[in-house]
Amino acid sequence: MTDASRTTSTDERADAAANAVTSADRRFASPVTDGGLAVATAGPLGPSGVDRPAREASVPPASSGGRRRLVDRRWFVIVGGAIIPVALLLTWQLVSTSGLVPVSMLPSPEMVWLAAVDLAQRGLLGLYIAISTQRVFIGFAIGAVFGLVVGAIVGLSKLGDILLSPTLGAVRAVPSLAWIPLLILWFGIAEDSKIILIAIGAFFPVYTIVAAALRHVDRQLLEAGRAYGLRGIRLFTAVQLPAVVPSVISALRLALAQAWLFLVAAELIASSMGLGFLLLDSGQNGRIDRIFLAIILLAVLGKLTDALVGLFERWAVRKWA
Amino acid sequence: MAAASATAREASPIAHSAAAAPVSLRGIGRAFASQGGSRQVLRDIDLEIAAGEIVAILGPSGCGKSTLLRIAGGLDRPTQGEALIDGEPVKPYDARSAVGFQEPRLLPWRTLASNVALGLPKSTPRAAGREQVARLLDLVGLADFAGHRPREVSGGMAQRTSLARALARNPAVLLLDEPFGALDALTRLKMQDLLLDVHAAEPATILLVTHDVDEALQLADRVILLGHEAGADGAPPATQGAVVVQTVIVPGHRPRDRGSAELAELRGRLLDGLGIDRHGAARGIETGTTIPHYPY
Ligand SMILES: Nc1ncnc2c1ncn2[C@@H]1O[C@H](COP(=O)(O)OP(=O)(O)OP(=O)(O)O)[C@@H](O)[C@H]1O
Numbered sequence: 001m002t003d004a005s006r007t008t009s010t011d012e013r014a015d016a017a018a019n020a021v022t023s024a025d026r027r028f029a030s031p032v033t034d035g036g037l038a039v040a041t042a043g044p045l046g047p048s049g050v051d052r053p054a055r056e057a058s059v060p061p062a063s064s065g066g067r068r069r070l071v072d073r074r075w076f077v078i079v080g081g082a083i084i085p086v087a088l089l090l091t092w093q094l095v096s097t098s099g100l101v102p103v104s105m106l107p108s109p110e111m112v113w114l115a116a117v118d119l120a121q122r123g124l125l126g127l128y129i130a131i132s133t134q135r136v137f138i139g140f141a142i143g144a145v146f147g148l149v150v151g152a153i154v155g156l157s158k159l160g161d162i163l164l165s166p167t168l169g170a171v172r173a174v175p176s177l178a179w180i181p182l183l184i185l186w187f188g189i190a191e192d193s194k195i196i197l198i199a200i201g202a203f204f205p206v207y208t209i210v211a212a213a214l215r216h217v218d219r220q221l222l223e224a225g226r227a228y229g230l231r232g233i234r235l236f237t238a239v240q241l242p243a244v245v246p247s248v249i250s251a252l253r254l255a256l257a258q259a260w261l262f263l264v265a266a267e268l269i270a271s272s273m274g275l276g277f278l279l280l281d282s283g284q285n286g287r288i289d290r291i292f293l294a295i296i297l298l299a300v301l302g303k304l305t306d307a308l309v310g311l312f313e314r315w316a317v318r319k320w321a
Numbered sequence: 322m323a324a325a326s327a328t329a330r331e332a333s334p335i336a337h338s339a340a341a342a343p344v345s346l347r348g349i350g351r352a353f354a355s356q357g358g359s360r361q362v363l364r365d366i367d368l369e370i371a372a373g374e375i376v377a378i379l380g381p382s383g384c385g386k387s388t389l390l391r392i393a394g395g396l397d398r399p400t401q402g403e404a405l406i407d408g409e410p411v412k413p414y415d416a417r418s419a420v421g422f423q424e425p426r427l428l429p430w431r432t433l434a435s436n437v438a439l440g441l442p443k444s445t446p447r448a449a450g451r452e453q454v455a456r457l458l459d460l461v462g463l464a465d466f467a468g469h470r471p472r473e474v475s476g477g478m479a480q481r482t483s484l485a486r487a488l489a490r491n492p493a494v495l496l497l498d499e500p501f502g503a504l505d506a507l508t509r510l511k512m513q514d515l516l517l518d519v520h521a522a523e524p525a526t527i528l529l530v531t532h533d534v535d536e537a538l539q540l541a542d543r544v545i546l547l548g549h550e551a552g553a554d555g556a557p558p559a560t561q562g563a564v565v566v567q568t569v570i571v572p573g574h575r576p577r578d579r580g581s582a583e584l585a586e587l588r589g590r591l592l593d594g595l596g597i598d599r600h601g602a603a604r605g606i607e608t609g610t611t612i613p614h615y616p617y
């Protein structure tokens with residue numbers, strides 16, 4: 001049933017296209033009435049001028065008909081991505097149960113699971129995940145927004161570039177972990193210092209990439225935009241913003257990874273909650289099962305938050321690019 | 322003939338019209354900074370173009386045709402002389418003119434329709450604008466591709482879209498840089514006729530750069546040949562910079578008979594004129610023939 005209806009609609013489309021081409025030709029042909037040209041338009045060459053490119057372009061490469069390659073199929077993308085994690089899990093299970101490696105070095109998957117259940121029952125697992133994720137989100141949001149704004153100023157305005165670039169370049173050159181003692185002295189070991197550190201970590205990739213991308217927007221397109229009367233904010237939304245959307249997305253991806261990195265750094269050094277604290281605490285108490293648990297949670301959370309950026313990417317690309 | 326003018330009226334897609342304006346180029350020169358000084362590309366270009374006139378600019382590649390057009394549109398500033406539209410100096414990105422660039426320069430993230438819409442004057446009401454865009458796309462034969470992205474269409478289709486965008490502006494001065502360069506012979510003829518139809522319905526002053534002598538003679542009231550003055554006996558030019566080496570006033574009214582003897586004569590003259598600059602190239606070919614013939 002679906003097949004039948006699809007065929008009909010394709011046929012209709014082809015017909016409509018054919019009609020359009022013919023009528024276009026009729027219209028084009030009419031003003032050309034001089035001598036030899038009339039022959040050319042009326043002859044077999046008639047439609048070629050218009051319908052040749054039409055046939056070339058009517059099938060965009062992305063939807064090349066019914067025969068899709070395996071790597072383009074959704075189920076294969078999901079299954080393919082799961083192959084290595086599943087294989088790793090199996091190997092882990094085999095190695096840890098074979099007794100080749102002592103459990104004090106490599107706990108079994110089951111032990112890690114039990115550690116998770118145990119922490120959950122004490123009400124700590126959810127709390128740690130929540131507090132760490134919250135720190136990452138707030139720090140990332142602050143850092144990314146500042147990065148976008150400052151990156152836009154430096155990338156769009158020559159004056160902004162001259163005034164800000166050297167200073168920001170120098171600040172970026174400070175290894176971000178070097179801020180920690182200062183932040184702790186200034187803001188204590190409460191939330192503020194951690195969030196500021198994470199924001200610093202998220203700021204620089206966004207700032208650097210966005211500024212560079214804006215500086216390198218195609219000059220010819222910018223000139224065309226200006227020639228057609230676009231200025232200021234309209235030029236920005238019509239030309240510059242869409243041109244840098246892909247760069248902004250990669251910048252956000254990188255910044256998010258940085259945010260998780262700085263989260264762990266901050267929590268390792270001074271905190272009483274969170275996944276970094278869990279790592280530190282477990283290391284001191286020799287709880288290797290919890291160390292494994294924390295690492296796995298960081299991997300999963302990092303991937304999940306990255307998927308959120310992926311959703312944003314799809315929305316942004318549909319809207320602008 | 323009657324049929325042609327009927328099409329012209331039908332082709333009139335624009336409700337409100339900006340009247341054509343005269344263009345004056347006075348003593349225009351343009352030098353570009355280059356390593357070790359500056360290089361004069363244009364000099365002493367004087368050109369008075371009447372409102373509604375069509376002027377074609379011919380000249381060898383690299384002689385400064387695009388540069389001259391950009392100066393007339395306020396995309397570039399002359400280093401000598403001044404450009405005026407309607408007696409007023411050309412402003413940067415002058416709103417009185419619309420440019421059809423040598424490359425299509427379409428925004429890759431927009432559909433053809435919304436690329437054409439970019440050309441609409443800012444004050445155009447939304448609904449009227451949409452109608453106008455549809456009509457222009459139809460005129461350039463791309464009605465079925467309104468929703469396509471530039472990367473999904475051929476080079477010639479992109480160029481036609483770019484032409485539609487320039488026409489959407491309905492400017493007083495239309496500056497077209499090789500607008501039909503990427504088109505096949507037949508589409509090119511159709512687009513030339515389209516341009517004349519639009520011009521008949523909505524006169525604009527048109528400055529048209531082309532490499533095609535026949536196209537120039539078919540479309541223009543006047544053909545300007547840019548080139549370098551040769552020194553005595555084909556010696557290298559005494560001064561740098563391209564000048565107007567020939568001006569041809571094309572007789573008769575459009576549409577012209579492409580086969581007429583009068584045009585053939587002008588065509589010969591212009592081709593000769595283009596040949597002046599090819600002196601060097603001709604000598605190059607002579608030396609080329611002395612390349613030894615390998616016996617394999
Ligand atoms: N922005 C620029 N900076 C330096 N030189 C330039 C610039 N724009 C153009 N030129 C030089 O000016 C000369 C003329 O360029 P232009 O693009 O006007 O040539 P053209 O006549 O349009 O050639 P074509 O027929 O190949 O399009 C060239 O030698 C080019 O190198």
Ligand SMILES: [Mg+2]
Pocket residue numbers: 386387388423498
């Ligand atoms: Mg050019």
